[in-house]
Amino acid sequence: MSALRQAPAADGAAAPGASGIRIDTVTHAYRSPGRPPVIALDRISLDIGPTEFHALLGPSGCGKSTLLYLLGGFIPVQEGAITTPKGRVTAPGPERSIVFQNFALFPWKTVRENVLYGLRKSGVGREESEARARDFIALVHLTGFEDAYPSQLSGGMQQRAAIARTLAVDPKILLMDEPFGALDAQTRRVMQEELRAIWQRSPKTVVFVTHDVQEAVFLADRISIMSSRPGRIQHILDVPLPKERGEDTLESREFIQLSEHIWRLVREQAVAATRGRL
Amino acid sequence: MSAAGAQGRAAPAVPGSPRLFGILDAALRYSPLLVLVAIWEGLGLSGLVSRQMLPDLGTILSEFWRMLVGGDLLYNTARSLSRSFSGLALAILVGLAAGLAMATARPARLLINPVVQIFYPMPKSALIPVVMIWLGLGDASKVLLIFLGCLLPVVVGAYNGARGVNPFLIWSARSLGAGRFEVLREVIVPAAMPEILNGCRTALAFSFILMVSSEFLIASDGVGYMISSLGDGGIYPAMFAVIFFVAAIGFAADRIYTAIMRRQLRWRNA
Ligand SMILES: Nc1ncnc2c1ncn2[C@@H]1O[C@H](COP(=O)(O)OP(=O)(O)OP(=O)(O)O)[C@@H](O)[C@H]1O
Numbered sequence: 001m002s003a004l005r006q007a008p009a010a011d012g013a014a015a016p017g018a019s020g021i022r023i024d025t026v027t028h029a030y031r032s033p034g035r036p037p038v039i040a041l042d043r044i045s046l047d048i049g050p051t052e053f054h055a056l057l058g059p060s061g062c063g064k065s066t067l068l069y070l071l072g073g074f075i076p077v078q079e080g081a082i083t084t085p086k087g088r089v090t091a092p093g094p095e096r097s098i099v100f101q102n103f104a105l106f107p108w109k110t111v112r113e114n115v116l117y118g119l120r121k122s123g124v125g126r127e128e129s130e131a132r133a134r135d136f137i138a139l140v141h142l143t144g145f146e147d148a149y150p151s152q153l154s155g156g157m158q159q160r161a162a163i164a165r166t167l168a169v170d171p172k173i174l175l176m177d178e179p180f181g182a183l184d185a186q187t188r189r190v191m192q193e194e195l196r197a198i199w200q201r202s203p204k205t206v207v208f209v210t211h212d213v214q215e216a217v218f219l220a221d222r223i224s225i226m227s228s229r230p231g232r233i234q235h236i237l238d239v240p241l242p243k244e245r246g247e248d249t250l251e252s253r254e255f256i257q258l259s260e261h262i263w264r265l266v267r268e269q270a271v272a273a274t275r276g277r278l
Numbered sequence: 279m280s281a282a283g284a285q286g287r288a289a290p291a292v293p294g295s296p297r298l299f300g301i302l303d304a305a306l307r308y309s310p311l312l313v314l315v316a317i318w319e320g321l322g323l324s325g326l327v328s329r330q331m332l333p334d335l336g337t338i339l340s341e342f343w344r345m346l347v348g349g350d351l352l353y354n355t356a357r358s359l360s361r362s363f364s365g366l367a368l369a370i371l372v373g374l375a376a377g378l379a380m381a382t383a384r385p386a387r388l389l390i391n392p393v394v395q396i397f398y399p400m401p402k403s404a405l406i407p408v409v410m411i412w413l414g415l416g417d418a419s420k421v422l423l424i425f426l427g428c429l430l431p432v433v434v435g436a437y438n439g440a441r442g443v444n445p446f447l448i449w450s451a452r453s454l455g456a457g458r459f460e461v462l463r464e465v466i467v468p469a470a471m472p473e474i475l476n477g478c479r480t481a482l483a484f485s486f487i488l489m490v491s492s493e494f495l496i497a498s499d500g501v502g503y504m505i506s507s508l509g510d511g512g513i514y515p516a517m518f519a520v521i522f523f524v525a526a527i528g529f530a531a532d533r534i535y536t537a538i539m540r541r542q543l544r545w546r547n548a
């Protein structure tokens with residue numbers, strides 16, 4: 001784990017003004033022939049700071065993944081604009097790495113080869129790559145499974161391998177689509193703390209999609225609550241918790257109160273979404 | 279390999295020696311062939327079919343041995359295999375390029391797809407006379423014929439495989455820093471590998487079929503030529519010996535190929 005621990009320490013304070021990602025009135029519709037278009041995102045605007053940990057919270061189908069794909073440059077921006085310090089987002093790039101909801105590990109590569117892939121691409125030398133791969137595989141508790149193929153792993157293990165592959169390249173902008181969705185409660189808690197720690201050691205923009213209110217509050221500096229059909233941002237909330245977070249954070253009054261407040265807001269959206277569908 | 283879990287799942291526990299078990303298993307699997315042998319011998323002995331047409335297997339074996347020792351058989355087999363492998367190798371090279379181009383570039387798809395669709399159901403042996411007129415009686419005509427026959431299964435395999443690639447894998451690679459060509463080489467080709475290898479397996483079988491049938495008509499050596507000239511001469515035991523030998527080679531080639539294929543694709547059902 002040495003390489004991780006040696007990373008420069010810094011506080012994750014969002015520098016005001018400078019933007020990590022600027023999302024400017026982005027609308028996205030899925031069109032398929034013979035069917036009315038699905039408005040997945042409706043005029044989304046959001047500024048995310050260069051070292052901000054931002055959580056996207058919302059009911060299933062509200063367009064969270066779609067927004068992440070747009071940020072990644074995987075699908076073209078139809079209306080509006082997304083800009084990062086490197087300019088307009090028009091294509092994928094290594095400064096914006098993603099953990100997909102469905103993992104998307106290369107099935108013909110072992111866990112180690114998967115993690116090495118991005119490292120080698122980013123020009124890290126062979127030995128350094130091997131060391132970093134080892135560290136990140138250890139970080140996600142997959143030591144002993146380096147030579148296993150994804151088909152030999154459980155869903156939760158595959159998800160952790162995908163997290164290691166993405167974290168290992170230390171991108172400027174980290175996109176995560178329910179990255180802990182397949183994990184059990186304990187592993188999930190450990191991973192949350194690790195992720196928060198990594199982000200504090202190596203500050204970056206994180207856009208983190210989740211259904212889990214407590215996870216969002218524990219991890220994020222700010223939380224966007226979305227509504228579905230059409231996907232909109234209904235609320236943006238600050239999380240006024242201390243930068244250092246751990247077990248005791250979860251028991252603090254602020255944490256519990258904020259979680260309950262957000263729960264109510266999310267519930268409203270979920271209820272509205274169900275009504276809309278009936 | 280320190281992954282206890284990975285290995286534990288990969289190898290099912292088989293009691294006794296796995297090798298012995300494998301041999302017994304294979305012996306059992308191919309035992310129905312014995313029934314064919316019995317029918318062959320039975321028909322011959324019953325007198326329903328003349329022994330001329332169905333020579334007894336002992337005679338066939340001794341003819342086989344005679345041709346093997348005489349060098350005839352091996353020489354002609356080598357000639358035939360060099361033709362079929364040249365044609366096959368060429369078809370795999372060109373077929374892969376065409377299939378991948380079709381899958382990744384729209385103009386290539388528009389250009390090649392209609393050609394593939396028209397030529398796919400056409401029996402390639404129908405081209406034998408044309409190819410003979412074009413290229414004469416030398417090796418080139420047979421290699422071209424085998425090439426044409428093997429091409430489409432490879433094209434179709436590469437095309438279907440490459441089109442069916444999970445887009446998330448391509449996106450992953452792109453967001454980890456891969457360029458477009460690297461995506462092709464490092465994601466699309468490996469992801470399409472199961473279908474590519476299946477296409478090549480079909481092509482391998484076609485290469486044998488076309489090798490023999492083209493040598494029937496246009497050749498002065500090769501196993502196909504041997505079969506037709508022995509048949510014309512009424513030397514049936516020797517003819518059957520060559521036929522069975524060709525069948526055995528085809529079978530062996532397919533077995534070796536599937537073993538390689540399983541190894542290549544061990545990530546799938548590891
Ligand atoms: N390829 C597609 N074609 C058509 N419609 C799509 C497509 N992908 C998503 N949609 C629609 O767009 C909307 C948003 O989908 P998206 O996957 O972004 O939601 P999500 O918030 O990530 O949901 P979940 O939490 O279930 O993952 C949904 O209504 C979905 O039906």
Ligand SMILES: [Mg+2]
Pocket residue numbers: 064065066101177
């Ligand atoms: Mg989603």
